[in-house]
Each structure stands twice: as structure tokens, then as C-alpha cells.
Amino acid sequence: GILFIVFDELIACLGMDALLTVGKKNGKPLKKRPKILLLGIFLTLIGLISLLFYWGKISKSIPTVFLNAGMCLLMISLAGYYFVRLNKKEKKYYKRITWLENWYHRFFYNINMSFVVAAFLVIIMTDFSIKLLDNLPITEPKNYPYDxxxxxxxxxxxxxxxxxxxxxxxxxxxxxxxxxxxxxxxxxxxxxxxxxxxxxxxxxxxxxxxxxxxxxxxxxxxxxxxxxxxxxxxxxxxxxxxxxxxxxxxxxxxxxxxxxxxxxxxxxxxxxxxxxxxxxxxxxxxxxxxxxxxxxxxxxxxxxxxxxxxxx
Structure with missing residues (x-):
């Protein structure tokens, strides 16, 4: 409930466009972030573990919040490690490659947009498609052994x-x-x-x-x-x-x-x-x-x- 209020106010005050374009004007803030990496791993593990216990049995909302938060931090930290490493290898890094230069220049913006897409796919996969597959066919013989x-x-x-x-x-x-x-x-x-x-x-x-x-x-x-x-x-x-x-x-x-x-x-x-x-x-x-x-x-x-x- 608190998270919903916070994000609802952010959207209301700043607008959805402002949130989706976070990092669009941020130069090149690339560096290794070990603390963010560890925090991302921790939150992801908390989300996975909570699926097996109380919160996972009551509702998938809490585990999904932890998984999405962990996924966001992992994407930021692992992408940062990757580009810092790639930058040191002159044979593999070419500034004139459009996608690479764009990623490097607008790092947080691209991470932000990728996370929005990834979080959407995670929610679709965990909360929708499994139920859809479970109900095909609508009357499974094993669920209804008698007429x-x-x-x-x-x-x-x-x-x-x-x-x-x-x-x-x-x-x-x-x-x-x-x-x-x-x-x-x-x-x-x-x-x-x-x-x-x-x-x-x-x-x-x-x-x-x-x-x-x-x-x-x-x-x-x-x-x-x-x-x-x-x-x-x-x-x-x-x-x-x-x-x-x-x-x-x-x-x-x-x-x-x-x-x-x-x-x-x-x-x-x-x-x-x-x-x-x-x-x-x-x-x-x-x-x-x-x-x-x-x-x-x-x-x-x-x-x-x-x-x-x-x-x-």
C-alpha cells in the first residue's frame, strides 16, 4: 500500500514521461557498483525464497516487488560491469557503433526502459501465462475423472x-x-x-x-x-x-x-x-x-x- 501511494504520487506530480526518461540527460555515469550488485542479489534471493513460504502462499505481490527491485539493481550493476570491461578492450569497443554509443551515453535511461519491459514480461509470465496454460484444455480429464x-x-x-x-x-x-x-x-x-x-x-x-x-x-x-x-x-x-x-x-x-x-x-x-x-x-x-x-x-x-x- 505504501509503495502504491509513493509511485502514484510520483506519477501524479512528475508525470509518467518524466519517470520513464530518468537518466536521459546523464552523460556517462559508468562505473563498477559492487554494493548495488550485492543488494540486487540479496533482493532477488529474498523474492525467490518468499515464494516458498508465507508471502508466496498468500499472494505473489510481495515476492514480485522483491524480484523486480532485485532485477532492476542487477541490470544496473551488471550492465555497468559489462560496459566498463568492454571499454578497456579497444578491439571490441568502437564509438561509432550506434547502439553501443547510445547505451554508453544514456546508460540509466536505457536501463530504465529495459527494466520497464523486463518487469512487464516477468509479471505476464508469472501471473497470466501459467494460468492460461493450466486451463488449456478447459476441462482437463485428470481434473474431472467422472461425468x-x-x-x-x-x-x-x-x-x-x-x-x-x-x-x-x-x-x-x-x-x-x-x-x-x-x-x-x-x-x-x-x-x-x-x-x-x-x-x-x-x-x-x-x-x-x-x-x-x-x-x-x-x-x-x-x-x-x-x-x-x-x-x-x-x-x-x-x-x-x-x-x-x-x-x-x-x-x-x-x-x-x-x-x-x-x-x-x-x-x-x-x-x-x-x-x-x-x-x-x-x-x-x-x-x-x-x-x-x-x-x-x-x-x-x-x-x-x-x-x-x-x-x-
Whole structure:
């Protein structure tokens, strides 16, 4: 926010042209700048490292600022080193070469313009093209392995039998429970034994331990988890209802009387088992210990069976 205010005022007071032509009348200010080089390397590393941790998971804005600042300083320092070195080699430096003389005479202006282009390309590459490539084709088969996913109840068995016997529908039925997290999202809760039958992967879960299967697009995988990256999220066992939250000026706050129980996340994985649902909030799968599931989840309100269908 502070950076935006500063640059907005600079543009308003000086004009965009004045900022883009910085260094246009600066003679030949060429020299080696080791401090700027080290600072550029430092800021670039900070930007790259921050992508892997909190700021990178919340938003790419902070890492992008560090990367662009580091890139600008690196361009100034490395170009300076290059031209100083080139100037010492008489066989390779000719003043009459137009591009070289122009670069040498208006060093900061050319660096400024090159940085504007480079920063624009970096932002396009990191924030736009990857999402575009991730969504081609729009319906990736691996993200939607089934034609239809239905949250049903056990009393729908007769209808499901009709679909398989008379209509030739292929389906998989998985016992589940609806569970709600504090990020205002409803997910599928299953037991560890159900997960093992489904995937062949055994989980040794005990008590309030959970394992989270994140079902989401590749470009969403830096986003926060079900409990805003905490290892002990609060989960309500039951379907999402409007009365689970307190609404103050359109901001939803979970009510403590419903979100009382803490769970311990012992593991996570990115894996598409039923499909990607929604854009902002995907439906993930939360695996509970067999002991906890039988004691609490089977009593949850809402659907108690997930049905994945492939329809001819």
C-alpha cells in the first residue's frame, strides 16, 4: 500500500514521461557498483525464497516487488560491469557503433526502459501465462475423472441400482460425511479405512489426527490450506449452514460454539479423487481416524454417501 501511494504520487506530480526518461540527460555515469550488485542479489534471493513460504502462499505481490527491485539493481550493476570491461578492450569497443554509443551515453535511461519491459514480461509470465496454460484444455480429464459427482444418502440406493441395472451407468459409492472448515467451505470427510480401500494407501491415524487431500488446479496449489496453514484447524462436523457464522458488515466470523474441536494435520497431498469443484473454494477430502469417524462423523447432518458416475 505504501509503495502504491509513493509511485502514484510520483506519477501524479512528475508525470509518467518524466519517470520513464530518468537518466536521459546523464552523460556517462559508468562505473563498477559492487554494493548495488550485492543488494540486487540479496533482493532477488529474498523474492525467490518468499515464494516458498508465507508471502508466496498468500499472494505473489510481495515476492514480485522483491524480484523486480532485485532485477532492476542487477541490470544496473551488471550492465555497468559489462560496459566498463568492454571499454578497456579497444578491439571490441568502437564509438561509432550506434547502439553501443547510445547505451554508453544514456546508460540509466536505457536501463530504465529495459527494466520497464523486463518487469512487464516477468509479471505476464508469472501471473497470466501459467494460468492460461493450466486451463488449456478447459476441462482437463485428470481434473474431472467422472461425468457426475453426487452427494447422496443411503436411502438413494434403489435409484442408484436402477441407474446401473437399466441405464448402464458405472458408479463408485463412498461412505462419507459433510464437514465444514472455518474458511467457509464444505468438504468430504471419510475414514482412514475408506481411504485405504479407495487409494491403496494406508494411513495410521489416531484420535483427532487428520490427513488432507487437496483437490485443486495446479495454479491454486500455493494458496492457504483448510485452516489457513495452521497445523491445528478447527472443523465443524456437519454440513455448512448460514448460522455457523456471525456476519458483521459482510464479514463472516465462525461462531465458537460450533467450531470448538481442534484437529491435528499429520499429512497432506495434492490429488484429484472426485474432481475439482468451484474456483475460489474447492471441495477437498479430509481423512479422519476410524475411531473418530465412527464415533462422530457418522452422526453428521447432510449427505452420507458420495457417488461418482460415468454415464454412457
Amino acid at each position: 457426475l459427482v453426487w452427494m447422496a444418502n443411503t436411502d438413494d440406493e434403489e435409484f442408484l441400482n436402477h441407474l446401473t441395472d437399466d441405464e448402464g451407468v458405472q458408479l463408485r459409492k463412498v461412505p462419507c460425511a459433510r464437514v465444514t472448515t472455518t474458511d467457509i467451505a464444505e468438504h468430504m470427510g471419510i475414514s482412514a479405512s475408506t481411504y485405504e480401500k479407495w487409494t491403496g494407501k494406508s494411513l495410521d491415524l489416531k484420535g483427532n489426527e487428520i490427513f488432507v487431500v487437496y483437490q485443486r488446479e495446479r495454479f491454486e496449489r500455493n494458496k492457504v490450506g483448510i485452516g489457513y496453514n495452521t497445523k491445528n484447524p478447527l472443523i465443524y462436523i456437519g454440513k455448512a449452514r448460514a448460522d455457523l457464522w456471525l456476519y458483521i458488515k459482510e464479514v463472516a466470523t465462525p461462531k465458537v460454539q460450533y467450531f470448538r474441536e481442534k484437529f491435528k494435520v499429520v499429512g497432506t497431498e495434492d490429488r484429484i479423487l472426485t474432481g475439482v469443484f468451484g474456483s475460489e473454494t474447492c471441495e477437498h477430502i479430509i481423512v479422519f481416524s476410524d475411531e473418530y469417524y465412527q464415533k462422530n462423523c457418522v452422526k453428521a447432518d447432510g449427505a452420507n454417501m458420495a457417488v461418482m458416475m460415468n454415464i454412457p
